[in-house]
Amino acid sequence: MVAVTPDVVVAPPVDAPDDAPSRSRPIGLVPSASMITGAAIAVVWFWIPLAILVIAISSIPSVIGFLLAGVVFIYLMRGVEWLERVRSEAVFGFGIAVPPRRLSHYQGFQRWAHQLWLDVSSARFWKACAHHYLRMTYDVLATGVAFALLVFAFIGPAAAIALDNSDAEAGLSFISPGLAFVLAVVAVAAAIAIIVFAPAVDAPIDRWLLSGSPTAALQHQVSALSDAREGAVSSAQTERHRIERDLHDSVQPRLVSLAMTIGLAQTKLDNDLPQAKKLIAEAHDDAKSALLELRNVVRGIAPTILSDRGLDAALSSVVQRIETSGVPTTLNVQLPQRLPDEVESVAYFVVAEALTNVAKHANATQAVVTVRFDPPSETLHVSVFDDGVGGAAVITDAEASEATGLRGLEDRVRSARGTFTVSSPTTGPTIVTAVLPCAS
Known part of the structure; x- marks a missing residue:
């Protein structure tokens, strides 16, 4: 660990x-x-x-x-x-x-x-x-x-x-x-x-x-703003690495395959028309697959459903995708109203990335997502629980050159002046928690 x-x-x-x-x-x-x-x-x-x-x-x-x-x-x-x-x-x-x-x-x-x-x-x-x-x-x-x-x-x-x-x-x-x-x-x-x-x-x-003391309160504000700034810079860099990785690993190979297939079809048009039609059909399938993967990349940058219908609907969509991978997931959302865009965005990505990790690595039989707004403190509490294997951790700077998982979530939460914790003993379970301030 x-x-x-x-x-x-x-x-x-x-x-x-x-x-x-x-x-x-x-x-x-x-x-x-x-x-x-x-x-x-x-x-x-x-x-x-x-x-x-x-x-x-x-x-x-x-x-x-x-x-x-x-x-x-x-x-x-x-x-x-x-x-x-x-x-x-x-x-x-x-x-x-x-x-x-x-x-x-x-x-x-x-x-x-x-x-x-x-x-x-x-x-x-x-x-x-x-x-x-x-x-x-x-x-x-x-x-x-x-x-x-x-x-x-x-x-x-x-x-x-x-x-x-x-x-x-x-x-x-x-x-x-x-x-x-x-x-x-x-x-x-x-x-x-x-x-x-x-x-x-x-x-x-x-x-x-x-x-x-007033001095301590001022020092707290300066420290919080400095930490939020570092989190925002690190989050932007991590997000850029993630987009580059997704484009390189998914969309780019599809487009290369599409270009090669179209090139082969061009060579077959004059002397082997049936084969050329077959290659064009394959190119059409590659184009649709590339378009789908490009949409997934765009969804990871700014999901449209989040801005249009709110956090509840966006998380429901994420849970549906995770359940298709074989992990039954329970979603509990208690939101009295729409929250600031930044808070909703951070909460969405915390849940989406955490559930993605559950589906890929945890071997879990169930997951529970809880999103609750606390009116007295004006904070949003987000937690993702799974009963799978543990060992999840936020890695250090020296190891984070290619890391975009929990480290990226921590940076996102820091940029919103929130707190992010991961409890994941080796034998499980794993609980990812984020607390986000919602007051202006």
């Missing part, structure tokens, strides 16, 4: 809703309950990730212990970041934009290990860690102070009365009961104020550490 090019892509950030500021609620019953609950959980939870991190650092000489503890810590904090975002949205209603995340283009174990390194070396990961501990520390302190004030409010007056009534010879003294009651009222008011208004500080902490 050939390794995938070691480039990385950047996952697009999720923009906050336009009405997010109007839905924010930094003060109220829910934020207060969230702060108190978080403080109660933090009493135990505060030490668990910290202990795992300390174990990882202390296990550096053993390597294996360091790696195991480090992997646990990374996955733990990635899950914590997701939970904190869900909590922030549920409590404050912010909808904070998710910072971009770099995604590895390796496959298999190498992809997993490289993705861990990309995560742990990113500012997003450590900002999430800092947010989690800063938020826990603040919640514990605020709730602890409020709890201490309430304890004083209930115990202080009772203690003052008890000590005031005690024997003076005992040498005990305390504030007067009247002052104790006044201080108790003040303590209760202060505790209520802390519980009500302290969550207002949690809100800016979320915005500060869970959102990406």
Whole structure:
């Protein structure tokens, strides 16, 4: 199995809703309950990730212990970041934009290990860690102070009365009961104020550490555009090689045979008319075959049915052609409307090329094509599954001089600023997936 090019892509950030500021609620019953609950959980939870991190650092000489503890810590904090975002949205209603995340283009174990390194070396990961501990520390302190004030409010007056009534010879003294009651009222008011208004500080902490910086967002845009440009250039070159290959392997031999047959017919016209007629009939068949193959080449460049009737009809046509080759194929298309031409074109070629590979190489007994539009993220999800033999992979640049299959699809998807993945263990099955942004 050939390794995938070691480039990385950047996952697009999720923009906050336009009405997010109007839905924010930094003060109220829910934020207060969230702060108190978080403080109660933090009493135990505060030490668990910290202990795992300390174990990882202390296990550096053993390597294996360091790696195991480090992997646990990374996955733990990635899950914590997701939970904190869900909590922030549920409590404050912010909808904070998710910072971009770099995604590895390796496959298999190498992809997993490289993705861990990309995560742990990113500012997003450590900002999430800092947010989690800063938020826990603040919640514990605020709730602890409020709890201490309430304890004083209930115990202080009772203690003052008890000590005031005690024997003076005992040498005990305390504030007067009247002052104790006044201080108790003040303590209760202060505790209520802390519980009500302290969550207002949690809100800016979320915005500060869970959102990406403007510079990072700009760098993401530049990186995405640069990657899309490289994908477009590479896709155009790959497409040119494919057209040259198709013309050289199919249409050109037919035309050469046609020319030779017509030449032989010309030599037979004067002395062997029946043979000349036979050769002309053969030339006519060659011309029709060449015309058919030329149409197939044109269909591979710009299918007319796609522009006329849309993606659903075009994919149905592709599935029908694949089923004639002996691979039963199920097509599931969920599209509420026509999509941008570029997105439909890329999705069409992903499915067409993937199914062609299934028919030629997979020895599959069935294939499933799923095309689904996701309205919240405005993305098109395309997947092609087959139960045949695996081993499919996007090859490296050094091996791609004549390659136009999965590498060409990856370049097409990159040019549309999408993501392309291939999961194909040696024993199968194979799943080709593309996620294409549809927003303007």
